[in-house]
Amino acid sequence: MDVDIVCVGFGPAMGGFLTTLARDADPNLQVICYERADDIGFGVSGAVTRARGIRASFPDLNPAEIPMAAPVRQEKIVYLLDPMGASRRSPSRRSKTLRAADRLLRLLRLPRNQAFELPWTPSFLRKDGGLLLSIGQFMQWTGAQAMSNGTVQIWPGMPVSEALMEGERVVGVRLLDQGTNREGHPDAGYMPGMDMRATLTVVGDGPVGAVGRQLDAQFGLPGGHHQHEWAVGAKMVVDLREGVDLEPGTVFHTFGYPEPEIFGFFYVHPNRVASVGIFVPSWFHNPARTSYRYLQHYMLHPYLWRYLEGGRLRSWGAKSLQEAGKRGEPFLAGDGYARIGECSGSTNVLTGSGVDEAWTTGIQLAEAVKELRSAGKPFTKANLEETYVARRRASWVEREGRVAEKARDGFHHGVVSGLIGMALAGATKGRFSIAGEPQLLPNLEEYYRGKLTPGDIDRVRHQCYGRGIAMHDALMDCCGWPAVPYDGQLLMSQQDAMLVGGKVQAPAGYADHVTFLYPDFCERCATKLCIEMCSGQALTPGPNGVPLFDREKCVFCGACLWNCRQPLDDDPVRTNIAFRAGAGGLHSTEN
């Protein structure tokens, strides 16, 4: 089939693009957007955002029209001390520094509820005049408006398999085959993925999208760019108990706990609802890192638990974040295609902001498309660079992205140097920062040296793999982390959280989207980080060392993609895990 413009992925960037494009659009223009998730707004995350781009699109925006939205009222940065005595037991030097900071704060009697509220928030982190959003709800609201005049069609439940290439030119997309078995071979009701040809293909499929990564593999990245830095964000949306009357729009940014490397957030939505979550970064060098267990300990921290106790889980979700930001920017445009949003390196890793930037890149591309169409010019690389890329380069997204470009490099030396590096970059507008390069992840024996013996680790491995489960819970137990007191309302097993809050679905008739390229690599791998970091417990230990993948539990966070310790011999940037286009995932619009 032929359309004018075909779009891949309906996230904030595509929201900005379609909203702008649909206004005063040529009635003959036909724009189709395909989204993998079963509905628009499923599985995307909540955010606090300055909302400059969003307000540019909706100058009269009334947050009350969007469920769960609120203007930002107050922001605090909070350093969380370790109330358990478990997280600071790592012998690494970064933890020693923070242990000393804990002692000093306690000596001065500064902490309240095992936390110290910083007296001010650095300007680069503030979201003055911004919005607190459930991006799921916001995307539903946006989608309805974008489709209202008929120019734009957004089709959920329809994953895009790949970009169609003719030489170096993208000429559309191929949709995913339906009616296949797990291996992708034709089965009952087989329907091969349809080819949708278009004069312009807009790629906004996020950090782990199949089409974006295909283009990266095809064209490479600009010189000096890389995408080595990641994080997985895990969050819960919680009904707070009666009597917790925090002002909607209250925002806490936290650091220090449950591990020094893990940042957290607590946002208060209207009607006594809160979003609470953590980011587990790739530079947290724990080879058994996990987001779910840490999220529970985070919620149990006294500073937050005083609000969360008695609360009830409404929704749960997880997603990967491309934290290379500007440094991970691919080629933004080529013949027949353009890239927007997180997959285009728009995330600002200094300000901790991605939605506003992504939305704005969508606006910029839409304005460029309108300009080119009205001039009767084709969507060539040169024309898109003169219009879209030029707009982006001249905008605040680029300016602030450059300030942030090296801001986090210091974290490769440790948390304290990372924080200093961020402050330095923020204060000097990016002129100075602390340099650093990603380091090789240690193996379990190296990481736990001094706390657990290789024999202890072997025993845990044997026990856990024998039961078909990941090792992180047992390892954390061994290191002094207390058991999580499940209450069945807010604190519950990971599987229950998926059922109560995530409602993960996997429609029949699609191939497994997570596969292992070379099984012998997995057989040799003693640190199966992919299993440990899997947000939905979709990856479990399998026979012969090759993990098993259960599509019915996959939330499409994409963490396995960057949590594989087996780089390919011929391409060390790629790992042994193929994360392809797939169907299903979370069924929640509240994230």
Add this chain to the structure above:
Amino acid sequence: MNSGYQIVVCAGIVPDPLQTLEPVSGPAGPVLKNETMLPAILDPWAAHALYEAAHLAAESPGSKVWLVSLGPKAKLQQVMMTVAQKAAFEFVAVDGAAGGFTEAHDVAAALAEAIRAIAGLDMARLLLFGGWESASRGAGATLQMLGEQLGIVDQFQGVDELRVRPDGALEILERVEGGRHQLSVCVGPPAALGWATGNLPEPRNNPQIGMANLRGVMPALQRAKPFRPAADGARFLRAAAPRQQRETRVVKDLDPAEIAREIAAWISKN
């Protein structure tokens, strides 16, 4: 010989059953907590009716399918983006609440009005399809009342299969008590069929069907008439969800005997 059926599928939208649904009291009676935030789907029983209608229409040249749906316009638009990929139909929308706390008689009256307003609809060729049950209330009453209001006397509920005999008569397999089926034959349309689950799988998403359907969806939404239940109609005084007893574990390949033992132990405990 028939020259094709005119199949009107009445299908409401309901909150996605995967979500946590909690009835609360609103100013006008019970409502679902955070109803506007809940994702919606086509009522599962009515969805089966739609798939059966599409199948029948494909096998009967000259047939046409309409999908008539009562729900909030914004939610209808959203649901159509998924449903429209499944089967070809012409959409008719009625704008109103779809939470399930509306009297079936009022809903039937609004649907009857919308169906009568379909231009060119030949009542003599009409097959009225819908769900036998509903995920929003499950009273199973709306379709029967609608059939009565449209003057359709041949009504079948709990339908699992419809076959067209060579002479044009309809052979209908209905569920009856005791886990049995009843085979009925009626001479032909008009007839009302409340579908149980049918036998057809959910169709694959077809982009071509979706794009063709959507040309009519937006205008239909713009034309949607507001639905106002009768002021002196039924009042819902109270609603409550069944008490939840969740002891969920996700276990695969568990021995059936072990599953039975666990269930027996749980029943004994309770």
